[in-house]
Amino acid sequence: MHSKKARGLSLLLVFLLAATIGVTIASNYYAQPLLHSITADLHIVVENAGYIMMTAQCSYAVGLLFITPLGDKIERKKLILILMILTTAGLVISAVSTNLWMLLLGTAMTGLFSAVAQVLIPFAATLSTPEYRGRVVGTLMSGMLLGILLGRAFAGFISTIMDWHIVYWIAATIMLFMTLLLVIFLPTYRNKTTIHYWPLILSIATLYHQERTLRIRSLLAIISFAIFSLLWTPLAFLLSDPPYHYSDFIIGLFGLAGAAGAMGSVIVGRLSDKGKGTLATSIGLILLLLSWLPLAFAQYSLFALILGVIFLDFAVQVTHVSNMNAIYKIRPDARSRMNTGYMVSYFSGGMLGSVASTYLFSHYGWCAITVLGMLLAIIGIVIWHYALRTQPKPITD
Numbered sequence: 001m002h003s004k005k006a007r008g009l010s011l012l013l014v015f016l017l018a019a020t021i022g023v024t025i026a027s028n029y030y031a032q033p034l035l036h037s038i039t040a041d042l043h044i045v046v047e048n049a050g051y052i053m054m055t056a057q058c059s060y061a062v063g064l065l066f067i068t069p070l071g072d073k074i075e076r077k078k079l080i081l082i083l084m085i086l087t088t089a090g091l092v093i094s095a096v097s098t099n100l101w102m103l104l105l106g107t108a109m110t111g112l113f114s115a116v117a118q119v120l121i122p123f124a125a126t127l128s129t130p131e132y133r134g135r136v137v138g139t140l141m142s143g144m145l146l147g148i149l150l151g152r153a154f155a156g157f158i159s160t161i162m163d164w165h166i167v168y169w170i171a172a173t174i175m176l177f178m179t180l181l182l183v184i185f186l187p188t189y190r191n192k193t194t195i196h197y198w199p200l201i202l203s204i205a206t207l208y209h210q211e212r213t214l215r216i217r218s219l220l221a222i223i224s225f226a227i228f229s230l231l232w233t234p235l236a237f238l239l240s241d242p243p244y245h246y247s248d249f250i251i252g253l254f255g256l257a258g259a260a261g262a263m264g265s266v267i268v269g270r271l272s273d274k275g276k277g278t279l280a281t282s283i284g285l286i287l288l289l290l291s292w293l294p295l296a297f298a299q300y301s302l303f304a305l306i307l308g309v310i311f312l313d314f315a316v317q318v319t320h321v322s323n324m325n326a327i328y329k330i331r332p333d334a335r336s337r338m339n340t341g342y343m344v345s346y347f348s349g350g351m352l353g354s355v356a357s358t359y360l361f362s363h364y365g366w367c368a369i370t371v372l373g374m375l376l377a378i379i380g381i382v383i384w385h386y387a388l389r390t391q392p393k394p395i396t397d
Helices: 011-026 032-042 046-066 068-072 076-095 100-127 130-161 164-185 197-210 212-232 235-240 248-273 277-290 302-328 332-364 366-390
Strands: none
Touching (some): 011 100, 011 130, 046 068, 046 100, 046 197, 068 332, 100 302, 130 248, 130 302, 197 212, 212 332, 248 302, 302 332, 332 366
16 A cells, blocks of 8 residues: 555554454454364364354354444444444453353354454445555455464464463453554444345345346355365364374464465455456466365475465465455445355355364365365366356456
8 A cells, every 4th residue: 555545544544454353353263273272171072173163154154144234324433343342242251161152152252243344344445545445455354364364373372371261361352452442543434325224134135136246256255265264174183183293382373374375465455456356366266276286285294284375375365355356346335235245155155164174074084175175166266267258348356
């Protein structure tokens, strides 16, 4: 971003929003590097551990569907602050959990209200000028990916030197601090939409019917985030088993390797501003497939695993940001609802990937993970090729 201000968005506010989104989204992923410790502490079988991540992603999808459309109706600062406080409460419940059901309750509450991140993103897109919107969204998506990945490193580190419960106590404190910053710096904004709540929710289905771009991009979202979860959910078990035997801290550090993918957000943001979003999507989908070549050897080679993690996270981010920039360029009056439809698809894919990955890993091992990952990537490429071939003009960049 070259300007000091992008029409109502100072650089300080852009980076504050990116940090807030990262911290909020991270709250749904702290459990991933801790699954080995949580299952041992709460006496959970490995196959059922996937339900923790499934609960986080399913509740997040529900929040996306029923809460984030309110960004087109309710004054956004007020909505954002309420959701931040409720997310903090969910983290506190997880922090005091003594059994699986209590942890699932805290996880569900955190996931439901952390959908605030998807109120912040279209809010920023609305406030920014068209010529800088791609870069603004790219910066915010970098914050999201860094939150998901660095949150793992943070959780693994804290769990190693203290206890996994402390991870959630610290996370709740950070969330409360970010809420206070938003009270000070976030501007107020009310959309002019006058649609009542249920017609507002139901209008998302109408948008899917009317907008081909939204349908295509949502299919790609399901596939890309399913692949992302397919890698990351069973990774803690792979790295805690022979030949690695890594601690929670070392497992969490693998998030640093994936953080390189955050560069994809910045690159795609610039490409989208130049009208090359279609090219970015094609590159992302091809890399999603190629990343599984080194990952196929993850059980035997640490180098291959790290290389595959870097490529896959980069590919997911490239695909995701190009998708979001494409849908933000249509129907500005319905940006929150368009974002809702897309993100529900995105995290539904993540939910399915989490459940499938723990089942496949516990029954068939890492080889099954690799096969499904490659198959999903191929399906994504076929869908995108079909979309380009059947569109009389290039799909919205």
